[in-house]
């Protein structure tokens with residue numbers, strides 16, 4: 001049984017908790033959050049006794065019966081809390097983006113190795129079943145050699161979206177706490193992770209990052225990039241204030257188009273659902289095939305990613321993403337920020353691999369040990 005402590009009981013923690021509450025080999029034994037209301041609500045909902053609820057996460061880390069922690073806090077706290085958890089000998093699953101800078105990321109990766117603990121950067125989009133299915137189709141050679149990936153993020157509004165407390169938005173629009181804007185840096189991490197999953201790390205990134213709603217939103221924006229083997233990719237982010245969406249979580253839709261030498265694959269949804277078509281569509285040889293035999297709720301990506309962490313701890317295997325992989329995706333996201341500021345292309349840089357960051361990626365394998373797909 002893996003005994004978990006959850007540090008940070010805010011908006012996203014509900015989806016994380018389900019992965020562990022549903023897992024026969026995991027149990028949540030402690031929670032920490034300085035916000036007394038979040039602590040009480042989530043602690044009670046997940047069956048954690050009051051004696052296991054802490055306002056100071058260091059009290060949770062002091063417990064010898066916590067094997068691993070899930071860290072779900074604002075980004076500027078990722079590095080200090082992760083380093084403390086590793087010092088306490090805990091395995092760590094840390095929400096993306098792993099840090100605000102590559103220096104912080106390198107410190108965390110090194111500390112994980114030195115302490116001999118498992119370090120997972122929690123990036124759920126590469127566990128989203130339609131994305132995993134698209135990857136399988138690519139690996140089966142259905143569209144030939146990859147040429148490009150095109151990703152679209154389209155926030156709008158939704159009467160069925162979950163409630164996002166003002167506190168969860170406040171730190172996201174403070175660059176010193178978030179590391180960049182809410183759509184291109186924070187949410188963008190997922191989109192850079194998808195590109196990395198299919199094509200590895202880019203070697204050049206160029207970004208135009210716009211501004212709307214009095215500077216609150218970093219859009220409309222467009223990021224384009226080039227991979228060492230010649231493929232290209234792009235991310236377009238547009239907020240449509242009057243676009244009504246179907247969703248159970250964030251009011252946003254995501255779409256991905258992957259082009260190969262003999263065919264094209266579309267992933268037609270993400271957070272939300274706009275298109276009345278199968279979640280994965282393949283076009284090749286003059287024929288279109290739709291694939292609908294998979295869960296499509298966005299929460300399934302959290303369930304699969306959380307289960308994968310428990311399985312990795314149980315089996316002693318590497319999690320997806322490892323700290324090193326998380327650092328690659330962070331480098332991708334930071335390069336977009338840098339390019340938008342300088343107006344020139346930026347090269348993602350991973351510490352210790354100067355000038356060779358891009359060689360590290362080259363299209364990631366499926367997290368097959370999680371039994372996905």
Ligand SMILES: NC(=O)c1ccc[n+]([C@@H]2O[C@H](COP(=O)([O-])OP(=O)(O)OC[C@H]3O[C@@H](n4cnc5c(N)ncnc54)[C@H](O)[C@@H]3O)[C@@H](O)[C@H]2O)c1
Pocket residue numbers: 007008009010011012013032033034035038056057071072073074075077095096097122123124167168169186
């Ligand atoms: N994968 C995804 O799709 C996704 C979606 C949303 C959020 N996230 C990530 O999850 C993390 C949390 O985001 P959120 O939306 O839940 O934010 P949130 O603001 O709703 O929750 C953060 C929680 O951390 C708590 N906190 C602050 N300081 C703390 C400390 N020192 N110790 C313990 N807890 C502390 C806050 O009180 C709050 O309850 C971020 O890294 C974010 O990027 C990921």
